[in-house]
Amino acid sequence: MTNEDAREFVKVIRDPVHDYVGVPNELLPLIDHPFVQRLRRISQTAMSSSVYPSMNGRRFEHSLGAMHLAYQGWIRTWSNTNRQIRTDFRDAVITSLQSELDDTSRTEESAPHLLSEISTDEQFARIIAIAVGAAALLHDVGHAPYSHTLEDLFKAYADWIIADCGQAAIANFDLSRSASVGRDFHEQIGILLASRLEPEVTSRIDWRVVSNILASDPATGTWDSALHDLVSGEVDVDRLDYLLRDTRNSGTEFGAFDKERLLQSLELLPGAVVDPRLETGHENTRWVIAFGSRATSALETFIINRYQYYRWVVYHYHTVIANRMLKHCVFYLLQLEKVTDQNGKLRANPVLSGAFLNYFVAQGDMDTKALNRQLALVDDHTIIEWIKRGISKFAQPAEQELDYERRARIRFQCLASAVLHRTTNWVPMWKTDEDYAQFCYERFGALTTVVESMHSRCKADTAPLRNGGLNRISAIRESFIHMLYDREDVPLNQAALPPESVPLLNSIAREIVGTSTEADGGTRFLREMNAAEYFTRTWPPVDGHPDGFWIFAYDEIKPWRVGDEAAQISRNKTVKPLSEQSSSMLVHLERVELRRAQFHCYFVTPNGDAMRNSDSVGAITGRFRAHFNNFVYASLKANVED
């Protein structure tokens, strides 16, 4: 490190990815805060270590890495930006913050922002660098135990978790939840926790800038959105760090891109659209932090590596089931604890309090500092200890056990065994994309017949009620299947090679169990579970596995984004999305994705020993294959009928 860098940072932390992470004085108290320290006990990639044993990274080191890259990224951005643009940006930030302070609709007492005190570009750049670093450090503090894997359940059962917090706290939380429908739960909670730790951190951090960055919507062109995109956008410090770190931990080669080149090329640029929040009636600036065109190849490599990482590591068939099993395990444990009913819905007045899972809404009369430390106690261990207790607590049937309780008990024990002991009591219907392609190929004729049948139904339904709404949905949904299919130039009811038949089943699976995004409060999980339960109920059971059940999983990768949401490239001071400038190599990823196994089906059984018998596996696989078409028919029929 240079002497200048040494003066800039009060602490230097060794890191296997970035070698050294410098910590600015202002951010040190933030790192030491229990909310950030809690991330040492929140796994980065949940159950991926079932497949990649060294993949035991924690959110803490990732957050440090993101902070380092955000700070460095902003410093490079500022140094690559010309004086006029710097002045305009600075004015935009200060004007915006001032207008928030002047807003008469604000009822709380507003603290002045540090930016109102500064006079030079250097001071401004430093305050923003600290704020961007703080936002990056805090971008994951809202994560639930086991990160994304249990996020849906925490969101769905938040009412139970915070039930003891008092009406005012609950009402406040519900208000913030309304405003964040469709957003990731950890982002929503991150904003809440950041505001809770603010009073404890007395160093010179401009919290207005930090909270604006955390709360802003991505890719909208406001100044805080531009900074948000640097922290958490299409190509951002979050992704740069996790791709480098997680691939390294997994032992794969996918983190081989030129991060330095990317950071060195960053520029702040204005576009020309209206910032709707200022409402001045004049044209305002659309702010973008873009990559210089010299980094185009590094960007392409990054996007390809990210796709590879998702394809081979995150959506490895074993990783997928390991994470789904943890989620199902907690789902059934909640039923056994009589917190939820047989549909997974919260019961009125459950005996067990959810307070032991509360890491986001404070309760009690303690001061803020003590309350924050209490919230920071909830981590991965909380979940594991709860599951361990559940194993002995629900080892035996309860008196007068109901059918669904028996089912929940057997399934919980079976899933807990897989989670804790990695018991191989499950079998996938396919492992590789090739296996899946073969399966699709064998069913191609039958599935196209099903699609044609649905098409006929839609036509018949739609004829008398052309403008009736429901039937229009049926018709368009059915055409969606055709649309995906036609895009591949494979006409229905004609022979197709194995890879070409894959998009059809992928699109059918999306119709049956998928949703447009995973950030849907558990909707996709419930759809997967609902469909798998129906399959379990209707398929002919296999000898030796009377209590076996199915788990379905649908996961789609969006290889890269296009338009405003894409990474932006600057060429001769003009900003254009990478999607308009890059080679067809990245477009090819979309075709690869269409042929990837987006759908997975697993059979899980309490009788794991019998699973080792290849005849047993053969019977399960055979029955699955024989039953699958009937299942698809029944599921799609539900879509097109009233």
Add this chain to the structure above:
Amino acid sequence: MKELDHGQLKTSRQQKGGDLSESYEEVLDEIVELPPYVDPFIETEKAVYQLVFQQPGREYTIEEIASVAHDMGPVDPREAAFSAARSLEALGLVAINARTLAISAHRVETGSV
């Protein structure tokens, strides 16, 4: 066509003399009717579209569309309804205002499908 993997069931055509392993016949073109399948997500999608289709162009709030969501167990009706709206958006039926999250149905030509 690829040979079946070891351990998979064989069709009777693939069984050789003396092979007593369990066999199955793949019925690829014949569909057996199963009990009706009910998917609350699809029902929600239909209900949301029914609602917003009544006044194409009018913006409906999350709370309004959540009021017609079907029971999805633990999922907040607002999340279920919004997820359904996103699905309808992907089908080209509705528009979602990115800032306010309000949903509106596209105007459609009478008679078009």
